[in-house]
Amino acid sequence: TFNGNWKIDRNEDYEKFMEKMGINMVKRKLASHDNLKVTLEQTGDKFHVKETSAFRTLEIDFTLGVTFEYSLADGTELSGSWTMEGDMLKGAFNRKDNGKLLTTTRIVQGDELIQSYNYEGVDAKRIFKKY
Ligand code: MYR
Secondary structure, three states: OOOEEEEEEEEEOHHHHHHHOOOOHHHHHHHOOOOOEEEEEEEOOEEEEEEEOOOOEEEEEEEOOOOEEEEOOOOOEEEEEEEEEOOEEEEEEEEOOOOOEEEEEEEEEOOEEEEEEEEOOEEEEEEEEEO
């Protein structure tokens, strides 16, 4: 289950990914130490997400398979949806500014939540632990 309070533990290739996303170095440095916390609450095919970081606090509701809008901390707007495949959440989001695709997955492995990202051939991971 995805439910719980998750806190960032470590990143893999996240700065490289942000660079591909066009995020400048100062913001990349800040974002790689953003103290991200995510609370996930799944009820059937609906999710409630609380996101807290050094940059902002926000709450998001989405339904599997239903398109919604999401803005990144730097203001980049995305539109897309999550679906469930087995025990993996798969997200496909398009940037509104250039139409390009960002894909992401979430999976719980052991006591960790692993979120992967792909944009224009660059992969990254952010790995969370429960708190
Ligand atoms: C959620 O489920 O938490 C809300 C929707 C998330 C949409 C996809 C998130 C992609 C985040 C990419 C971070 C990129 C930083 C350059």
